[in-house]
Amino acid sequence: MAESFAQEAVSRRILRSETVLVLALSLGASGVSALISFVGSLTKPGGLKEQAATLNSSYAPGRPWLDLAWQLFGITTALVPVALVAHLLMREGTGLRAIGFDRTGPWADLGRGTMVAAGIGSAGLAFYLVARAAGFNLTVVPESLPDVWWKFPVLILSALQNSVVEEVIVVGYLLRRIGQLGWTPMAALVASSVLRGSYHLYQGIGGFIGNMVMGVVFVLLYRRWGRVGPLVAAHALLDIGAFVGYALLAGKVGWLPTP
Template identity: 95%
Template sequence: MADSYPQEAVSRRILRSETVLVLALSLGASGVSALISFVGSLTKPGGLKEQAATLNSSYAPGRPWLDLAWQLFGIATALVPVALVAHLLIREGTGLRAIGFDRTRPGPDLGRGALVAAGIGSAGLAFYLVVRAVGFNLTVVPESLPDVWWKFPVLILSAIQNSVVEEVIVVGYLLRRLGQLGWTPMAALVASSVLRGSYHLYQGIGGFIGNMVMGVVFVLLYRRWQRVGPLVAAHALLDIGAFVGYALLAGKVGWLPTP
């Protein structure tokens, strides 16, 4: 005879398995990949700052149309876990509106996001320059795409994709599920922040620490505003600034590290 479980126990068991699977298909797997990459960097001859971590690179050098197809394919498939989260929340009877990712407040979301991006952006850049200088970080290369007509649109789309995936899953979805599983607010904050730091570990210790701190700030803001919309906007603006800014300034200003 099949085992019998109370409905609450079944629900928690299902939610726990669901959360693990969502993370295993998305940023949890990225965290493991980043850890392996970091170990490889640590065991490679030479210091961390002598190595580079490239974020947006060509998939088909010398073949721009094929390269574009791969770029768009990568962006689209990276968003599939967000579609899965939306599906799971709809089955729950809520949807993405439950975590504040909808079109009901575009103006306030963008305004708050811009303020957050302005504050974090300058501090984050200064922190990166310091930790790289002391040898705790690889040289981050935000983009190395060819100079073709679709370069900047793809960089912007990549930035938006990153922001949607990270904020919807690591903040909105994860905090909701951990709360339903009985985690304390502090434990959920630590889990979300450490996860965010983990999948940036390929950049080095600085990437891990800097993004973990950013994770703490984002969780606190989410709890205050009850919306991931402003966080998506802030993250998108930060990444657009990093990707496009690097494309325009690399090799032209002395303070910006390049490989």
């Protein structure tokens, strides 16, 4: 009996360390970075809405091929933590199918994701505009890439990368691990949602609150469906709409803020 308790304690300690390391290599580190960035914005002269947060920018201005290489490098390396999660889950004998990120029912996932994106997209845009007007948010610039042939493919790839990383790690993996560690469902929901809000804090208080609310919705949907597939689809559609929409509309419509 004592040996069994000792093995369980070791197992829980390993799971706890594993979770901390995965987050430290991915979105947990992004949360700390976003906090530092937010403090910098708060202490900078001028209001938050007079400052800009750029999401997709050039790595090598004036050198399109080198810029493309850096863009693809950044997108690819950002997916490494997802590969690590897949490896860790595979050691359990399950893999990513344990969190519903597989090719089972792709059209159902896309259909659900489309409905979620349609509901969240308009509300999210309205909340951003209000938060910025109230001075709680920076001006978010979804893209400032040069007008080259690979601009839109890279924006779409960036959106896909964001959606896979965030939903696999912050919803599927994190909820599974902290559930195994004995956290209550409410504590798990709060942890996942606050984490999602934290790495968007560089956008301002509005970015933090808006994404935290989105995190609550996504956790509840994940528990209902048992799959992150629809959430990945929804997130990808939201980001594609934001990135590509901004590229097409910035400076052409009066309601869309620009720096």
